[in-house]
Amino acid sequence: MLSVFLLKLDWKELLMGHEEWSFLLEIILRTFIMFITIIIGLRVLGKRGVKQLSLFELVVIIGLGSAAGDPMFNKDVGIVSSIIVFLVIIVLYSVVTYFIGKSKGFEKLVEGKSICLVENGEFAIENFKKENLGSDEFFAELRLKSISQLGQIEKAIEEISGEISVFYYENENVKYGLPIMPDSLNHTLKNITQEGYYSCIFCGHTEEKQIGNAGICPKCEKDEWVHSSNKRRIT
Numbered sequence: 001m002l003s004v005f006l007l008k009l010d011w012k013e014l015l016m017g018h019e020e021w022s023f024l025l026e027i028i029l030r031t032f033i034m035f036i037t038i039i040i041g042l043r044v045l046g047k048r049g050v051k052q053l054s055l056f057e058l059v060v061i062i063g064l065g066s067a068a069g070d071p072m073f074n075k076d077v078g079i080v081s082s083i084i085v086f087l088v089i090i091v092l093y094s095v096v097t098y099f100i101g102k103s104k105g106f107e108k109l110v111e112g113k114s115i116c117l118v119e120n121g122e123f124a125i126e127n128f129k130k131e132n133l134g135s136d137e138f139f140a141e142l143r144l145k146s147i148s149q150l151g152q153i154e155k156a157i158e159e160i161s162g163e164i165s166v167f168y169y170e171n172e173n174v175k176y177g178l179p180i181m182p183d184s185l186n187h188t189l190k191n192i193t194q195e196g197y198y199s200c201i202f203c204g205h206t207e208e209k210q211i212g213n214a215g216i217c218p219k220c221e222k223d224e225w226v227h228s229s230n231k232r233r234i235t
Contacts, residue, residue: 027081031088035063039110056096056111063089111160118156121169121177122204125220139180142166149229150204151177168233176228178204188224190214197228 039059067085100107115127117138141164147153152174155167169175178199179185185201192198192209199206200217206228209215214225 024081024084027084028088031063031085032092035059035089035092056100060089060093114160114165115158116155117158117164118150118153118204120155121151121153121175121206122219123150123202125203138164142180146233148181148231148233149177149179150199151175151206151228151230152233153177171232174230174232176206176230178206179226179229184229185226188226190223190225192225197230198225199228200224201226 039056064086067082067089070082096110100110115130116124117128118124142153142156145164145166147166152168153166154169157165157167159165176197176199178201188201189198190213192211192214195210196208197206198209198214200220200222201224202222203217203220205217205219209225214223216223217225
């Protein structure tokens with residue numbers, strides 16, 4: 001029975017679906033184009049969309065997953081076509097990995113680079129604007145690390161994986177900074193009624209102010225302030 005089944009089996013349809021052998025060259029071109037398209041799309045999406053995986057690793061996973069999945073349920077997709085997609089992706093992976101190891105510039109182009117988001121207790125504004133990251137989401141990440149105000153942070157760096165690395169001030173060096181607890185930015189001030197330290201809600205710039213008009217932030221030119229906090233981390 002098995003031999004009869006094998007003799008009757010349409011091997012060309014099994015291996016190629018409804019396509020001709022000449023379509024194999026087009027598969028290579030299609031795979032290359034989609035490989036580049038996925039990289040560009042994920043670069044636009046930003047690190048937060050690929051957290052815990054490097055962008056390049058995610059591209060390979062998506063490509064291999066699609067190549068493996070389609071022929072499993074789609075009769076029109078031949079097995080040979082999928083195997084060729086696998087091979088092209090593996091070759092592209094090997095080539096790109098080689099050049100990543102040889103060139104720092106190429107590595108940054110493909111995978112991006114780490115970016116400093118907080119420096120000396122204040123936002124690195126220009127860097128923060130470049131990232132697809134909302135302040136509420138960022139504050140939530142910091143709170144998970146037991147941070148209650150920016151003055152506790154010497155540097156916070158977004159790694160290429162999307163994770164946030166934080167370097168803290170020693171307790172005796174903790175500064176006044178922008179509080180990041182929930183609802184801490186709800187009551188902003190433009191006029192100061194009590195002397196003390198105040199932080200700009202947009203950039204975290206902190207300075208001591210006297211009673212009167214709060215003025216414009218010298219760093220970002222905004223005019224909304226909140227009471228600063230000098231709480232230390234509790235670990």
